[in-house]
Amino acid sequence: MASNSDAPLDDLMMAMDVVDTLRHEEGQVARELKSDERDAAMVERLRQVYASQGIDVPDHILKAGVEDLKRDRFVYSPPAAGFQRTLAMIYISRGTWSKWLAAAFAVVIVCIAAWYFIVKLPAQRAEADLLARLQALPATYSELVGRIDTLTENTDIEATAERLATDGNLALSDGNNEAAFKAEADLRDLVGRLQEVFEVRIISREGVPTGVSRIPESNPDTENYYIVVEAVDPDGKILDRKIVSEESSEAELVDKWGQRVSETIYNAVRRDKMEDGIVQKGVLGQKRRGELDIKWRSGVQDGAITKW
Incomplete structure (x- = not known):
């Protein structure tokens, strides 16, 4: 056989x-x-x-x-369990698990990219911007002090600018970034105030009172007088001003306010307006370039209100 x-x-x-x-x-x-x-x-x-x-x-x-x-011929006997069988099963099922692995890998890549562009990159840019600003501050202080010296001949103002620059440089050397930036902001504010030019004009248009009076609660035997005014630049633009109201002790940004005056000025303005409906002497004060304070007419007092 x-x-x-x-x-x-x-x-x-x-x-x-x-x-x-x-x-x-x-x-x-x-x-x-x-x-x-x-x-x-x-x-x-x-x-x-x-x-x-x-x-x-x-x-x-x-x-x-x-x-x-x-002899169990023609009978399928599954291979015995072991490392080789496990590897074989992994290889056979690769079509299934490889798709899940690819999807998981893609999700990880997307998450890493999102974290980098949304969190890491902006943080790096912000850190770089901060470092650049800090490194430029000494030159910025010098430039602002030079502009102030050009704008004014007032030695007190110039001394204030020098002090702010010195304080800023000391803050930089101490690593106090907040104080260093505040010194810069104060110098810029000083430059802005010195550059301002405007007139404080009495308002005499319809819908706005020219003057108001108040009897303060703290002193009912006294009457305070106010002329309603606005700041107007050389181009005729009405400016917003930060005014501290003596009634609320709060600072407000307004385009008109009541400036406290003596009774003499108050009555003079009232008579002026009653003659023809127009206040002829309409300028109550002037703010000149290179100065910090408004130069008021005689009889203007400290104090203001923002509501009436």
């Missing part, structure tokens, strides 16, 4: 069918017969099965099928 490896394909296929049939018949045969009778009984049972189907199977194929059944 030839070896199984050299058997014709038809014989091999028949042997596989025999083994498959045996598996269905083996349980019944095993229950009915002893071990030494089982092989012969299986061969006989197979012969009958195939004969009933009109198939003539040679005895050598039937016997070979019984032997193959004993």
Whole structure:
């Protein structure tokens, strides 16, 4: 008898069918017969099965099928569990887990990019901007002091500018950034105030009172007088001014306010307006370039109100 490896394909296929049939018949045969009778009984049972189907199977194929059944030939046995089997299963399932891995990797990349552009990059730019501003402050102090010297000949104002610059440089050397920037802001504010030029004019248009009076709660025996005014620059633009009200002690940014005056000025302005409805002497004070304070007409007092 030839070896199984050299058997014709038809014989091999028949042997596989025999083994498959045996598996269905083996349980019944095993229950009915002893071990030494089982092989012969299986061969006989197979012969009958195939004969009933009109198939003539040679005895050598039937016997070979019984032997193959004993050796579990043509039976799939899964590989034993182990590291190699685990690697094989991972490789086989790569089509599934690789998609999830790619998606997770993409999410991580997006999160890292978002963190960099939303958090890290702005922080780096802010830090770089802060460093650049700090490094430029000494030159900024010098430039602002020079502008102040150009704007005014008032030695007190010039001394104030020098003091602010010195304080700023000391704050820089001490690492006090807040104080250093405050010195810069104070110098810029000083420059802005020195550059201002405007007139404080009495308002004499419809809908706005020219003057008001108040009896303060703290001193009911006294009456305070106020002329309603506005600041107007050389181009005729009405300016906003930060005014501290003596009634509320709060600073407000307003485009008109009541300036406290003596009773003499108050009555003079009232008479002036009553003559023709227009205040002829409408300028109550002047703010000149290079000066910090308004130069008021005689009789103007300290104090103002923002509501009436």
